[in-house]
Amino acid sequence: MIELLGSDYSVYVRSARLALAEKGVSYRLSAVDVFAPGGPPDAYLALNPFAKIPTLNHDGFVLYESGAILRYVDEAFEGPALQPADKRERARMNQILSVLDAYAYTTLVWEIFVERIVKTRGGNPSDEVRISSAMGQARRVVTALETLSQAGPFLLGEQLTLADCHAAPMLHLFSQTEEGELLLKGAPGLAGWLDSFRSRPSFVETEPASAV
Ligand SMILES: N[C@@H](CCC(=O)N[C@@H](CS)C(=O)NCC(=O)O)C(=O)O
Structure with missing residues (x-):
């Protein structure tokens, strides 16, 4: 199960979605609105204490910080390489x-x-x-x-x-x-x-x- 938590308006969420799409990986986008009054729900803060989006959940492996997510998506899944070999x-x-x-x-x-x-x-x-x-x-x-x-x-x-x-x-x-x-x-x-x-x-x- 590949779940990306975040909202589609976010540039950071979009960059993770672009990497997933370019890799050809199917995933579920679960809406989390960090700008909602009162902030994101506690269940989200338990995954990402900095209250930023996105967070990736791959079969229970939870990862936040887009740089880490992007590299993980490239390395964990089949599909065209998104990082140069050189x-x-x-x-x-x-x-x-x-x-x-x-x-x-x-x-x-x-x-x-x-x-x-x-x-x-x-x-x-x-x-x-x-x-x-x-x-x-x-x-x-x-x-x-x-x-x-x-x-x-x-x-x-x-x-x-x-x-x-x-x-x-x-x-x-x-x-x-x-x-x-x-x-x-x-x-x-x-x-x-x-x-x-x-x-x-x-x-x-x-x-x-x-x-x-
Ligand atoms: N360092 C984070 C930054 C992500 C980020 O700033 N996301 C924005 C949305 S584009 C956010 O969650 N902002 C909420 C806030 O600043 O309160 C990452 O690399 O994932």
Whole structure:
């Protein structure tokens, strides 16, 4: 039994779902809403004390932290390898995963996407100071990803890797903002990769049921 706990709106849940889909693994997505008033239920906190999503449960083996989940999904199941065999390529992939966690997520998703789009959808004005303060870091992230990525259909060239699975959900949200559109114009390799990754069946089938 393979169960992924989390909500489809989460970029982290989506990256795990992309890896499962690209691997060809069937799983059940069990809804856990970490942003529900009062937080997630105690039963979820018993699995993941940090109250973050996703958490994977594979036949009773419970795993949280997306980096660990992504690598486990690749290593535990049959299907195309999602990590390069070459040490330096794998190091590059791991570097991109770290850049996404350490520098991209908060800036691109919370400080820009949520501030520019989610907040205004709820009728609240964006905090322009928060957005403009985030732009330097956003530019660094986009430039770094453009520099680290290689020619070819995927971030690391010819092989689809965990880097694609982890980067696509964050960059997809960021690209919907005017700031994202602007910065991606200056990173044609990254923008082209994102455009083509969006049409993959794995990406289409993991589209959140309602607007993020
Ligand atoms: N370090 C965690 C981060 C996951 C994460 O931040 N998930 C977000 C949703 S995209 C979350 O659970 N946020 C809840 C919160 O911050 O309260 C991982 O790698 O899985």
